[in-house]
Amino acid sequence: MSKEGSFKKMQVLIIGAGFAGSVVARELAEAEHQILVVDRRNHIAGNACDVKDSHDILIHQYGPHIFHTNSERIFNYLSQFTEWRPYEHRVRGVVDGKEYPFPINRDTLNQLYDLDLDEQGAADFFEKVREPKAQVKSSEDVVLNSVGRDLYEKFFLNYTKKQWGLDPSELKAGVAARIPTRTNSDDRYFTDTYQAMPSDGYTAMFENILKHPNIQVQLATDYKDWLKQDRQYDHVVYTGCIDEFYDCRFGKLPYRSLRFEHQHLADTEHYQSVGTVNYPNDFDFTRITEFKHLTGQQHPVTSIVREYPTAEGEPYYPIPRDENEVLFKKYKALADEEKNVTFVGRLAEYRYYNMDQVVGAALNAVDKILEKK
Structure with missing residues (x-):
């Protein structure tokens, strides 16, 4: 042409x-x-920017960014610019001082309520406790319709209030619909076909793009x-x-922002058992992420970040x-x-x-x- x-x-x-x-x-x-x-x-690299901190730990400056997709097209597109490290993100939620698998699955129910449910038993449990909604309009409706009030109050209610500064009843259904409920023991946060992290980090991938x-x-x-x-x-x-x-x-337009409190732990090889731990009912922060789980770095010390949602600051979430x-x-x-x-x-x-x-x-x-x- x-x-x-x-x-x-x-x-x-x-x-x-x-x-x-x-x-x-x-x-x-x-x-x-x-x-x-x-x-x-x-x-x-925008909010996906990652850098080595002063202790040589690769950290995400703006909180954890976990890549996952069901789109072969998009995964192959980005593969032009990076090699990948396979990574399946796992999260725990702390309730009354104990960690439980999150999203809620069969093991969450068994550990929380001292039960011994199989998959059908978990399905029956959810069916028994759920509060059916003729019209699901809000995030509160989504969760109550799925897992009932006790689990809603233990894992969702206060986390949502912290994260968004709003009650779940004030948020559209799509927010809570992003989080699945499982009757099996799959404790991965995502179940997408492609789950991986750029092997040299996001910033390096953006440099190539x-x-x-x-x-x-x-x-x-x-x-x-x-x-x-x-x-x-x-x-x-x-x-x-x-x-x-x-x-x-x-x-x-209203946006929700975050304040990040990064911390280096000079005498700790691993701070927590999984990449991210949610604190729905305790503290002002919503979650703690330990980056070495995400990046696969081998290092005798570690770095973490706590996330504090705020009304003011850089816009992160519509x-x-x-x-x-x-x-x-x-x-x-x-x-x-x-x-x-x-x-x-x-x-x-x-x-x-x-x-x-x-x-x-x-x-x-x-x-x-x-x-x-």
């Missing part, structure tokens, strides 16, 4: 160097377009300052908060409530009118995406951009 003169190379500005921005950048660069990626932070002669990266740069320089771009890809793009003209969706749709209506701006990612689409879903959304966005040109 380019030899015939019908192919026009675009100058594309991509705002954000996380999954959405980096994948779009790579695909458009492969299509021979010129890409500038800017990010207000001083690093690539962005390593292309048609891609330039500018860090510690606010995109609004860049646009003020009156530079001309054929297309802009925006991965930040959609309300911020429009100067919050309809009001701020808050799934009907009134927030109504506000988002006002911004989306503006975005839909844009001719040369694409909005993609968790913050730009106000969607509680997993990492693989962001990659899928980015690949779909590229297809739409290229169709237009």
Whole structure:
């Protein structure tokens, strides 16, 4: 096409160097377009950024990121940029000072209630204690409908209050629907076909994604300052908060943030038995993650992180409530009118995406951009 003169190379500005921005950048660069990626932070990889701490332990700066997907396409796509370390994430929930498998499974029931249930017995137990809901509208409805009130109060109620600053009855059903209930003894947090961690870490994978002669990266740069320089771009890809793009003209969209308390334990080889331990009813933090479980590092010492949900700070989670969706749709209506701006990612689409879903959304966005040109 380019030899015939019908192919026009675009100058594309991509705002954000996380999954959405980096994948779009790579695909458009492969299509021979010129890409500038800017990010207000001083690093690539967005919230998936990992670094070696001062004790040589690879840590996730913004809390644990566990890759899992059922999509062969997305797994194979990312496999161009990283080798993988197989890893199946396991979580425990602490109730009355004791650890139990979470998500709730047969072993959770047997240990918690001193029972000896087989799979059918676990199914019968859930059926007996569940509170059937004619209409499942909220996260509270989902859990009560599935496991009943006692398990709801022990594992879900207070954790949700801490995590979201809201009662489960105030959150859309999809939040709790992400967490399964099992009648077998499968204690993996995820059951996806592909479960693995980038063998050299996420940041190294992002470096490979962005390593292309048609891609330039500018860090510690606010995109609004860049646009003020009156530079001309054929297309802009925006991965930040959609309300911020429009100067919050309809009001701020609510997001939930996190404060991370990293700690190095100089005299401990392993702090806990699994990657993450939830504390639904105790402390101000929701969970503790020990990174060596995730990364497979062999080291005589260890590093952990505690997560404290907050209302203020960097936006991490769109808050799934009907009134927030109504506000988002006002911004989306503006975005839909844009001719040369694409909005993609968790913050730009106000969607509680997993990492693989962001990659899928980015690949779909590229297809739409290229169709237009």
